[in-house]
Amino acid sequence: MFWTLLELLALVILALLVYAYFKPNSFRIERSLVVxxxxxxxxxxxxxxxxxxxxxxWEALDPDMxxxxxxxxxxxxxxxxxxxxxxxxxxxxxxxSDPKSGIALDLNFTKPMRANNKTEIxxxxxxxxxxxxxxxxxxxxFIGRLMTTFFSMDKMVGKDFEKGLxxxxxxxxx
Numbered sequence: 001m002f003w004t005l006l007e008l009l010a011l012v013i014l015a016l017l018v019y020a021y022f023k024p025n026s027f028r029i030e031r032s033l034v035v036x037x038x039x040x041x042x043x044x045x046x047x048x049x050x051x052x053x054x055x056x057x058w059e060a061l062d063p064d065m066x067x068x069x070x071x072x073x074x075x076x077x078x079x080x081x082x083x084x085x086x087x088x089x090x091x092x093x094x095x096x097s098d099p100k101s102g103i104a105l106d107l108n109f110t111k112p113m114r115a116n117n118k119t120e121i122x123x124x125x126x127x128x129x130x131x132x133x134x135x136x137x138x139x140x141x142f143i144g145r146l147m148t149t150f151f152s153m154d155k156m157v158g159k160d161f162e163k164g165l166x167x168x169x170x171x172x173x174x
Contacts, residue, residue: 030135
């Protein structure tokens with residue numbers, strides 16, 4: 001009986017590993033909403049990392065987080081890094097900025113695990129407001145594919161995007 005259970009457990013583990021192996025090797029998480037403000041108004045809250053404290057969902061997560069800013073004051077070349085107990089650590093660099101269409105970032109995490117991703121916050125005029133789409137995407141190595149077999153990164157990160165977009169909406173509509 002013991003050996004049968006052990007063989008069954010080995011088969012389940014092997015099946016999970018094979019399943020994870022064949023999952024996509026990239027990911028994309030995105031959320032969007034419409035704001036009753038011009039793209040330029042929304043952009044002003046995105047292009048300066050000093051202003052992210054007012055809307056970013058991760059800023060309130062770790063009040064003791066250490067932040068540093070470098071590069072340009074805002075726009076292309078502006079950089080932000082953080083180290084926190086709850087928020088982990090990493091850095092962001094604005095690589096594209098247009099007041100009418102949004103920003104693009106290189107996003108690098110060092111803790112809780114290493115990851116290099118891209119982020120785009122696109123702004124599209126819609127009626128008298130702006131459609132905002134926040135997307136993060138990148139490579140998903142095997143360990144990430146294995147983890148997403150048990151945990152939905154889309155649900156975990158997506159809820160943070162939704163919270164951040166709601167805050168950005170409230171701020172932009174003031």
